[in-house]
Amino acid sequence: MGIVLPVMVLCYLVTPLHQVFDEPHTGVVRFAVVSLVVVYAGVYIAVAVPTTWPPRWARAVAVIVMSACGIGLAVVLGPDDLVFMTYAVSAALIQTPPMAGLLLGLGATTALLVGTTIAEGGPDLNSASILVVLTVTLFGTRQVILSNAELRAARDEIATLAVAEERARMARDLHDVLGHSLTTITVKAGLARRILESSGDGDRAIIELRDVEHLSRTALTEVRSTVSGYRKASLPAELVGARVALAAAEITADLPHAVDNVPAELQEPFAYVLREGVTNVIRHSGARRCEVRLGQSWIEIRDDGTGVHGDGSSSGHGLGGLTERLAAVGGSLTAGPAPDGGFVVRASVSSVVTA
Known part of the structure; x- marks a missing residue:
């Protein structure tokens, strides 16, 4: 559809060809009109068919060439043919900054009204309305597209920040959980080893090792709660844990x-x-x-x-x-x-x- 729709729209460029061959014109004029239409249509297809966008300067050159073709048709056939500037205006609104396309559309409409008033004694309001409606509609559509693109970019950024925040929370919570628990486990395991090495008091060593086992199970539960996001620290519980850990470290x-x-x-x-x-x-x-x-x-x-x-x-x-x-x-x-x-x-x- 990205190829078919632009080609279908080009059917309106048959009108100047029909006009130049139905009216008495010289061969030079007919050749000029045919050449302008062919170049106009070719450049329009190049910029309208959805492919990788060319560099900005190439887009600007394409709009300038199309504008020159539209103006050329009006110079040869009459100011009312400025209505065919619609192709150049639509390309400018899509491929260049929207304000540039808006100014081109309004400028072409003004030139059409002034030119037809001078040449025909009255403004061609029908052709002017086509240019105005096309310009305003495409300008509004382009602004909506740009706004949607900004919203998508903002949404992606928010998602990235949310992932980073969750990673920071996980790192912080795991540090808080494992740092204290593993430190206490290390101290108690060392205490049990020293008891066995120095006095051989197996009963006391068994008590310390049971505490190590309990702390290990508690740490595992806290890690699971942290990963799930449901863990809440308790100040009274931390005071009890601090007392036990300091005692094991002989502080x-x-x-x-x-x-x-x-x-x-x-x-x-x-x-x-x-x-x-x-x-x-x-x-x-x-x-x-x-x-x-x-x-x-x-x-x-x-x-x-x-x-x-x-x-x-x-x-x-x-x-x-x-x-x-x-x-x-x-x-x-x-x-x-x-x-x-x-x-x-x-x-x-x-x-x-x-x-």
Whole structure:
């Protein structure tokens, strides 16, 4: 259909051929009209048949050649033949910026009205209406096509961003889940090994190994929940887990016994802060003591270690992921060496943001 429709439309170019051979014209005029029609039709087919679009300059040249052919027919046969500028106008509206085609169509209509008024004593409104309707219709159609293309591009971009956001969420959540769980498993497995090597206390080692098994099962459940997007961190549960993990690492824990003073909308982000902070204390600090303090709009994890954490740059999926979580509730995160020694991680929310 992309080839048949343009060819069918060209049937209207038979009119100037019929006109030049029905009326008394010289052979030169007839040859000129036939040549103009053949060139006009050939260029129109070249730009109208849907193929790979040529370069912009080639499209501009094609429109100029077609306009010259349309004007040439009007010069030879009369100003009312400017109605055949419809082919040049349609090509300009499709192959060039829409405004250029609109200006060409309006210009051709004006020239037709002025020319027929001068030559025939009155404007040819029928031919002018054809040009106006074609120009306005194709201009509107082209604008709709461009808008649809922009909408498709925006939709594709939104889909790409959604995939990237989901990947970031998965990476952040898996880091939060596995980082803490695997750290605790490692500490407890090492403790069980040391017990067996030093004292041979099999019963205590079995207890630690059972904890390792339980933690492994819990981590697997949390990973499944994370992949499904249903996982929610619990601040009370994280306090219990932190106490167990710090005890296994032989770090004295000074933790709150209740979280009632923390608003419900902040308990989940604070739970992630607690998990990441305690995990870093166990893995990086070399501390002997860890303190956790809670307020209505803040949480602080402090240790007496070396003052250096492996994730202290706030990059990657650790503290960087916490920064993203806190930003979602209008909060911020600071992490660095404490003035009196050790390392401190503090998250605070200036104003509570409810859903």
